[in-house]
Amino acid sequence: MQIDQLTIVGVGLIGGSVGLAAKSRGLAKRVVGVGRDERTLSRAAAGGVIDSFTTTIAEGVAAADVVVVCTPVDRVAADVLTAVRGAPPRAVVTDAGSTKGNVVRELAGQMPAGGAHFVGSHPLAGSEKKGAAFAKADLFQDRVVVVTPTADTDPEAVSVVDLFWLSLGARVVRMDPFEHDSALAFTSHLPHAAASGLAGVTPPGWLNLTAGGFRDTTRIAAGDPDLWAAIFEANRDATLAALDAFTGRMAEFRAALVQGDRDKLVKWLADGKRVRDTLG
Amino acid sequence: MQIDQLTIVGVGLIGGSVGLAAKSRGLAKRVVGVGRDERTLSRAAAGGVIDSFTTTIAEGVAAADVVVVCTPVDRVAADVLTAVRGAPPRAVVTDAGSTKGNVVRELAGQMPAGGAHFVGSHPLAGSEKKGAAFAKADLFQDRVVVVTPTADTDPEAVSVVDLFWLSLGARVVRMDPFEHDSALAFTSHLPHAAASGLAGVTPPGWLNLTAGGFRDTTRIAAGDPDLWAAIFEANRDATLAALDAFTGRMAEFRAALVQGDRDKLVKWLADGKRVRDTLG
Numbered sequence: 112m113q114i115d116q117l118t119i120v121g122v123g124l125i126g127g128s129v130g131l132a133a134k135s136r137g138l139a140k141r142v143v144g145v146g147r148d149e150r151t152l153s154r155a156a157a158g159g160v161i162d163s164f165t166t167t168i169a170e171g172v173a174a175a176d177v178v179v180v181c182t183p184v185d186r187v188a189a190d191v192l193t194a195v196r197g198a199p200p201r202a203v204v205t206d207a208g209s210t211k212g213n214v215v216r217e218l219a220g221q222m223p224a225g226g227a228h229f230v231g232s233h234p235l236a237g238s239e240k241k242g243a244a245f246a247k248a249d250l251f252q253d254r255v256v257v258v259t260p261t262a263d264t265d266p267e268a269v270s271v272v273d274l275f276w277l278s279l280g281a282r283v284v285r286m287d288p289f290e291h292d293s294a295l296a297f298t299s300h301l302p303h304a305a306a307s308g309l310a311g312v313t314p315p316g317w318l319n320l321t322a323g324g325f326r327d328t329t330r331i332a333a334g335d336p337d338l339w340a341a342i343f344e345a346n347r348d349a350t351l352a353a354l355d356a357f358t359g360r361m362a363e364f365r366a367a368l369v370q371g372d373r374d375k376l377v378k379w380l381a382d383g384k385r386v387r388d389t390l391g
Numbered sequence: 392m393q394i395d396q397l398t399i400v401g402v403g404l405i406g407g408s409v410g411l412a413a414k415s416r417g418l419a420k421r422v423v424g425v426g427r428d429e430r431t432l433s434r435a436a437a438g439g440v441i442d443s444f445t446t447t448i449a450e451g452v453a454a455a456d457v458v459v460v461c462t463p464v465d466r467v468a469a470d471v472l473t474a475v476r477g478a479p480p481r482a483v484v485t486d487a488g489s490t491k492g493n494v495v496r497e498l499a500g501q502m503p504a505g506g507a508h509f510v511g512s513h514p515l516a517g518s519e520k521k522g523a524a525f526a527k528a529d530l531f532q533d534r535v536v537v538v539t540p541t542a543d544t545d546p547e548a549v550s551v552v553d554l555f556w557l558s559l560g561a562r563v564v565r566m567d568p569f570e571h572d573s574a575l576a577f578t579s580h581l582p583h584a585a586a587s588g589l590a591g592v593t594p595p596g597w598l599n600l601t602a603g604g605f606r607d608t609t610r611i612a613a614g615d616p617d618l619w620a621a622i623f624e625a626n627r628d629a630t631l632a633a634l635d636a637f638t639g640r641m642a643e644f645r646a647a648l649v650q651g652d653r654d655k656l657v658k659w660l661a662d663g664k665r666v667r668d669t670l671g
Binding site for chain 2 (some may be wrong): 122136235236237238244254255284291294295297298299301302303304305306307308309310311312313314315317318319320321322323324325326327328330331332333334336337339340343345347350351353354356357358360361365366368369371373376377378380381382383384386387388389390
């Protein structure tokens with residue numbers, strides 16, 4: 112795959128890594144960054160993350176072949192719409208947001224006919240770190256990217272998006288956007304809430320009595336509160352379903368402990384171990 | 392510190408690491424392992440973890456200067472009592488269990504007068520791995536060991552135990568055994584239950600949609616179910632208190648999400664982030 116111009120809207124950790132990966136692999140001849148803050152963009156350009164930049168989406172996408180929208184999930188739909196309207200009809204627009212159903216809902220009936228195509232994506236890669244300063248050229252290497260076409264999505268555009276992520280070293284999984292959100296509620300959003308809840312409930316005076324277990328279990332609680340609040344709201348129903356399943360499971364643990372039922376406790380723990388061992 | 396004979400009761404990951412650490416640092420002239428399974432002990436001896444072994448505690452401690460009991464928490468008190476009864480009066484017995492109050496309760500009124508002294512310890516080091524094959528000479532390096540004397544504990548014996556762990560490279564914190572248990576319920580036992588609950592509630596078909604966050608948050612769910620069931624039962628009341636605090640905190644998250652209260656959600660996440668950031 113060879114792209115003349117790749118435009119990245121939102122040059123943070125993910126957007127910056129898309130830029131670095133595309134440039135280091137020679138995937139794009141020209142990488143244009145779009146953002147709100149000229150100083151941040153200018154630093155990203157100086158760091159070789161992007162070739163040039165603008166603070167206007169319409170300007171940044173006017174000559175783009177591929178556009179990747181990497182803004183927070185509550186801005187993705189609006190930025191995609193602006194990109195689709197401003198890009199050439201041949202262009203393909205995708206995103207990198209953690210939630211997919213909200214974008215489908217928000218874009219419903221709004222896409223201009225005969226314009227650039229949009230296909231949702233979610234690279235399962237990231238970090239509790241924030242900003243293009245933490246971008247890495249190999250962030251997507253061997254990672255899963257979920258591509259989420261709907262019944263209305265142009266099949267050729269889907270292939271372009273598949274190929275784009277494959278070219279950055281990722282593995283591509285195709286999924287319905289709403290099924291994606293149900294799954295990610297369990298595999299990403301609930302764990303984030305639980306990690307944050309664990310950290311938030313721990314008296315700071317006892318932090319010197321933590322070891323690797325606490326450190327790992329709560330690592331993602333250091334993530335950006337604004338970004339994550341937007342993710343939880345964008346995937347509210349599925350998050351609530353996952354949370355209620357988790358709360359029910361913790362109630363089983365509590366009951367076994369109160370009853371002093373050792374066998375039940377061991378089985379409950381063994382169930383969790385079996386799932387975790389599957390991951391390796 | 393120089394010990395003529397160090398005896399380790401329970402030569403698993405922790406006991407084996409005590410042996411390796413003591414030998415590699417020249418802390419003990421002779422390290423004797425006590426266990427139930429001759430084959431396991433024989434493999435540990437072949438691996439240089441211990442110098443010799445026996446399957447009888449009384450025999451293993453008869454000439455010991457320091458004894459470390461590294462058996463599961465529901466066997467610690469009984470093994471400590473056997474060790475105290477069989478060891479020379481000059482000997483100091485400690486343990487490495489994750490719970491301390493249960494040992495104090497179980498030993499109350501049982502310690503022979505004029506015999507060896509017991510001081511509880513808990514090295515905050517470990518792994519979801521099991522067995523002496525995973526033992527490491529540097530497991531305690533820069534780790535915290537909580538030493539938990541009571542009002543009845545011999546002060547000289549406490550100093551010996553402090554010095555023992557310091558000699559293995561650890562940092563020593565002294566704490567009341569019951570306060571230890573309250574703290575560890577938050578910093579270790581609750582996180583383990585939550586990690587296991589998260590893993591247990593995740594549909595295995597969606598595990599291909601996990602990334603580093605899920606992996607870290609659930610890592611300790613791979614721990615041994617029997618060992619952990621014993622820990623939860625030994626520290627039942629404090630675990631229930633921590634669990635109820637966590638459940639309450641997750642209910643706040645749920646309420647903010649249902650209400651669509653972005654500010655409350657961001658604040659809730661920021662509270663967790665602040666605690667986690669303190670850890671670094």
